[in-house]
Amino acid sequence: MLHIHNTLTKRKEPFKPLDSRIVKFYVCGPTVYDKTHIGHAKTYVAFDVMRRYLEFLGYNVLYIVNITDIEDKIIMKSLKTGKEWHQIADENIVDFFNATDKLNIKRAHIYPRVSEHIEDIIKFIEKLIEKGYAYEAEGNVYFSVDSFSDYGKLSNITREQLKTFEEGSGKRKPYDFALWKKAKPNEPYWNSPWGPGRPGWHIECSVMSSKYLGSQFDIHGGGEDLIFPHHENEIAQSEAYFETKPWVKYWIHTGMLIMGKDKMSKSIGNVITVEELTSKYDPMEIRYYLISGHYRSQLVFSEESLKHAKAAYNRILNAISNLNQIKEEIYGKYKATDKALKTFYEIIKLRNELIEAMDDDFNTPIALAKLHELTSLVNKEILKSPEPLTVLAALKAYEEASEIFGLFEKEFRKGEGREEQLISSLINLILAIRQKYRRRKEWSTADWIASELRKMGIELSDMKDKTLWRIKL
Ligand SMILES: [Zn+2]
Structure with missing residues (x-):
């Protein structure tokens, strides 16, 4: 049975979706002010593998990734470059899809954009005010953190720690956060009951996830840097609004990609874009590299470790390709020696251990290690005295792994046309x-x-x- 580490409870839990057949899955997507870099890619590939594994287990996964197309950084870039904010967003959305397609990340069912959900956001905020969880001040609307007693349950932040937060125009408490921001001169804006302005960042995810997934859903994911304040605030807004607890059953967070000493981020400037890296490496080699560690661990980027991953990936790819070529010739040549039978059981054992690793909080490094053990078996035994029993069992195990990891797919599509x-x-x-x-x-x-x-x-x-x-x- 699949177990998932839940940030909300801080432990691994058996996975039981609200509806036994459907998994409702929401992942915080990109703020499209710049190109997609490999730090982003690590997160999206990790969630793609989780989604693929859930589908492999037989669930229907409804998968949603939002796009933040209006936000401070986009506005700043617009003021700096003279380009319209929506032009900047559109360009970077194209880049985002190019990057994620190259890395074989399955497309989400819906990519809701903030600028297309302003009405929904305004209605959501109005109800929060009506229920006493939010208040208007000088054209802004804030969420009153003190009104929500569960605040801090995801990130464990205390009221004491919160007191150091910045005072803001009209805020009652320094730690109250903005749901609606009053427009400054020259900024894009939408009209609202509180005057011209735009939504705060956190409210969009509460509104757009519930619009498509309902008032309660199974999995909410994002990078670990989003736990506080973004996801803590999402919980406050949504549980206040829907009065359902927990609003989300499983919170999953991925470790950051580290470059030098810091996490890869545009603001630090230590960025390698997916576009750059895919010009030097096969995108599948990069994908393999990104899942070679556990999704919750940090990945310290280096060319050397990437080259290592490249060699490991190609070792498996070669074995699959070699098996595929002898497959046709050995049909009908059943010998089924004792040795072949023993090898066959070994293949099944490795296949089961791979599934066990994935069941244990999507443990891709162990699962990939099993695939390497299989590859050693292929090179040392199976290719040397090929028999249908072993060749076909090994190919079947690789094909399942290909479905789960989103790697080696070309090998199984070959020869169709x-x-x-x-x-x-x-x-x-x-x-x-x-x-x-x-x-x-x-x-x-x-x-x-x-x-x-x-x-x-x-x-x-x-x-x-x-x-x-x-x-x-
Ligand atoms: Zn979000």
Whole structure:
């Protein structure tokens, strides 16, 4: 059974969604003032793997990621560059989708944008005022933290710690936070019962998540830097509004990507964008790297560790590709020796251990280690004396892993199109010709064919009496 570490209770809990078949899943998405960097990518890939695993377990997952398209940083950039705020947002939304598509992150079902939900936000705030949880002051609206007795239950922040917070225009307590911000001169604004202004950051997630997922849902995710104040404030707003506790059953937070000594962030300037990194590495190598540690751990970025991950990823990819090539030939050649049977059970054991690791709070490093054990078995045993029993069981285990991790998918889609089949046949024909030269010991011609193929990006590995190949993109 799947167990998830819940930030709300600070422990691992068995996963039981509110409805046994549907998982309602909301993740705090990007503030689109700049390009998507690999720190963001770590978070989105982590949640993508969780979503894929839930789908693998048979749940229907309703997955929502919001887009913050109006916010201080976007306004600041607009004032600095002279570009309209929505133009800045639109450009960076395109970049966000480019980056997440490249990394094979499944698209969410809905990407609600703040600027398209202003009416809903205003109505939500009006009700909070009506219920006595919020108040208007000088054109702003604040949430009264003292009115919500559970405040601090997610982040464990105390009232004492909160007292050091900034005083603001008309705030009753320094730690009250803005639901509606009065527009300053030259800022974009919407009209409201409290005058022209725009929503605060926290309220948007309370409003947009409940609009699509209802007054209570299963999973709310985000980077660990959002626990306070963002998620603490979301809980206060939503539980005050809906009077349902807990508003969200499982809170999941991901560890940050560290660059040098600090977390990767635009404001520090230690940023590598997904666009930059994918020009140097295969996006699947980057994806593998990002899930090579546990999602709750920090990942200290270095090129060296990325190169390590690249080699590890390709080791598995090669094994799958080699198995795929001998698959067709060995059909019908059942020997089912005792040794093969033993290997078969070993494959099943590793497959089950991979699932157990994922069930334990999505433990991808252990799950990937199981995949490497399988790969050693493939290279040492299965490829040397291939039998349908072992080859097909190993491929099945890889295919499941591919579905869960969102990696190696090309290997399982290969050969579907007519053109791909033709390319495959042609490469096999060339290799058969080369084999003839090898048998006649005409090495220079055989080597010339091999080197020409390699130049085209076709990798070869010579076995005893045949040559395996794969196209390296
Ligand atoms: Zn949020």
